Amino acid sequence: MFLIRTLHKWVGLILGLQFILWSFSGAMMALLDTDKVSGATSVREPAAVVIPAAVLPLGQVAERIGQPITSLRLKPLGSAYVYQAATPTGVRLIDAVTGAPLAIDAGRASALATADFSGAQAIASVRRITEGDVETRKLPLPLWRVEFADPEKTTLLLSEATGEVLERRTETWRLWDVFWMIHIMDYTKRESFNHPLIITVATGILWLAISGLILLFRAFRPSDFSYVTEPVARTRAAIASRRR
Amino acid sequence: MRLPALARTSHKWLGLLLAIQAVFWTAGGLYMTAVHIDIIHGDRLVRPIPATPLNLASLVEPSALAAGAETVRLETQLGRPVYIIGGSGGSRLVDAQTGAQLSPLGEAAVRARADAHFAEQGEIVDAELLSEAPGELRGRPAPLWRVQYEGAWKPTLYISPQTGELMAKRHDLWRTFDFVWMLHIMDYETRDNVNNILLRITTWMAFITSLTGAWLLFYSFRRRRRARPAKA
Numbered sequence: 001m002f003l004i005r006t007l008h009k010w011v012g013l014i015l016g017l018q019f020i021l022w023s024f025s026g027a028m029m030a031l032l033d034t035d036k037v038s039g040a041t042s043v044r045e046p047a048a049v050v051i052p053a054a055v056l057p058l059g060q061v062a063e064r065i066g067q068p069i070t071s072l073r074l075k076p077l078g079s080a081y082v083y084q085a086a087t088p089t090g091v092r093l094i095d096a097v098t099g100a101p102l103a104i105d106a107g108r109a110s111a112l113a114t115a116d117f118s119g120a121q122a123i124a125s126v127r128r129i130t131e132g133d134v135e136t137r138k139l140p141l142p143l144w145r146v147e148f149a150d151p152e153k154t155t156l157l158l159s160e161a162t163g164e165v166l167e168r169r170t171e172t173w174r175l176w177d178v179f180w181m182i183h184i185m186d187y188t189k190r191e192s193f194n195h196p197l198i199i200t201v202a203t204g205i206l207w208l209a210i211s212g213l214i215l216l217f218r219a220f221r222p223s224d225f226s227y228v229t230e231p232v233a234r235t236r237a238a239i240a241s242r243r244r
Numbered sequence: 245m246r247l248p249a250l251a252r253t254s255h256k257w258l259g260l261l262l263a264i265q266a267v268f269w270t271a272g273g274l275y276m277t278a279v280h281i282d283i284i285h286g287d288r289l290v291r292p293i294p295a296t297p298l299n300l301a302s303l304v305e306p307s308a309l310a311a312g313a314e315t316v317r318l319e320t321q322l323g324r325p326v327y328i329i330g331g332s333g334g335s336r337l338v339d340a341q342t343g344a345q346l347s348p349l350g351e352a353a354v355r356a357r358a359d360a361h362f363a364e365q366g367e368i369v370d371a372e373l374l375s376e377a378p379g380e381l382r383g384r385p386a387p388l389w390r391v392q393y394e395g396a397w398k399p400t401l402y403i404s405p406q407t408g409e410l411m412a413k414r415h416d417l418w419r420t421f422d423f424v425w426m427l428h429i430m431d432y433e434t435r436d437n438v439n440n441i442l443l444r445i446t447t448w449m450a451f452i453t454s455l456t457g458a459w460l461l462f463y464s465f466r467r468r469r470r471a472r473p474a475k476a
Contacts, residue, residue, distance in 0.1 A: 019457075022273075023454050070320075071317070072318040
């Protein structure tokens, strides 16, 4: 028991700070509303749409794309319909009715972002992202980053290839992400929780928890529970000692 | 109460309330960090299906099949081009060369699709059409085909009868992770609500417990340092 107490103390001294950080960051993540973290509260439901009658025939689609097509989508994009073709050199978009090639530029990205955002606020900034950071994580680049002027600074990350909204970030997410970083101990990319540092520390802290559990059996005396086991006698004794 | 006694008493009573959960948190945390997430996701259970060029000229026009639909996807399944047509009433699968509707898929078609994905050795043990998504597939649209393979970790693939697509892959390492995750976030019903009140209370109590531990540490080590000069 002495050895367990000593080891509990020393592991606590060396790794205890991480236990404090884990419980604090965990408590904060439990406190932050997941819908605000994910930005789900600002998603605008798309209106029901139907494929237009006069879509381009497949023969012409193949011609306009001009490359081998491995898969094809006919989907709404903003106010129009597009064919989205996967080719060996990347994704191509053409207007599904006129066949005109379509690129996601700043203007189109802004319009698509606005259509997906339920708030009334205007766009604060539009940027093309070619280098990844903690906000874009592992999303395929390049991306369009459209930030709105709402209190949450809601930011939509859209694929330049397909125009799809791949991710949304909010101020709540940015705060949550700091606690996530502390929790998973990946201080640069905030991505991986499978690294030697966290596995080593988790092993030590597991010992801290187990040894703490064992020490409990030594830490309590029957008198600690006298309020439960002999409530009347214990209360009388307490009152008597206070009178004295 | 003197301060060291207060630190000790608070740490021990909070510890009594939290010790088991602390063991769950740290043991589960160790499992989640030690087993790589790609293994948990079962990436090695399936093989990538190579993208082959489509011959668009031989296909039925999507406009002829998808009147009133919202989206159409043209893909290859089992080497044949298919349309996955989506709309307000759900999805359906159509043979892109003949225009014949394939969905809802029967058992043989589902087994063939599962085998095309499955990357490991082993035969199908059981294939069953589920009318409700099982617990390990919460939130996914039903019906679903569950295809179980032989193997130590009970690999299982889920195929949609409406689209023919692989919806999810599961195995015992994933199931263990999910159980451990349930203990970690203390949501014993849906296993996905990290904002539940029990977790919020318990995590703050854990934070206080760890602070009282640090406080107690201060006395534990100081007392010894005092003792040494006394001996000398």
